[in-house]
Amino acid sequence: xxxxxxxxxxxxxxxxxxxxxxxxxxxxxxxxxxxxxxxxxxxxxxxxxxxxxxxxxxxxxxxxxxxxxxxxxxxxxxx
Numbered sequence: 001x002x003x004x005x006x007x008x009x010x011x012x013x014x015x016x017x018x019x020x021x022x023x024x025x026x027x028x029x030x031x032x033x034x035x036x037x038x039x040x041x042x043x044x045x046x047x048x049x050x051x052x053x054x055x056x057x058x059x060x061x062x063x064x065x066x067x068x069x070x071x072x073x074x075x076x077x078x079x
Contacts, residue, residue, distance in 0.1 A: 021029065049059060
């Protein structure tokens with residue numbers, strides 16, 4: 001069996017968990033991590049839109065107006 005190598009992030013998180021954070025602190029940490037990755041995704045999308053030649057305002061408005069759901073019909077006539 002290969003030895004497990006932790007990433008730097010995992011090691012930092014293990015240090016935090018060694019101090020037994022409260023439930024509230026744990027939720028705060030989860031929210032910080034979620035916000036961090038959401039911000040990175042948002043920045044990546046902004047970069048993509050800036051380099052794709054499509055103005056972000058028009059793209060967002062088009063997405064708001066789009067109906068991308070698959071239309072489903074009820075095929076069950078036994079009811």
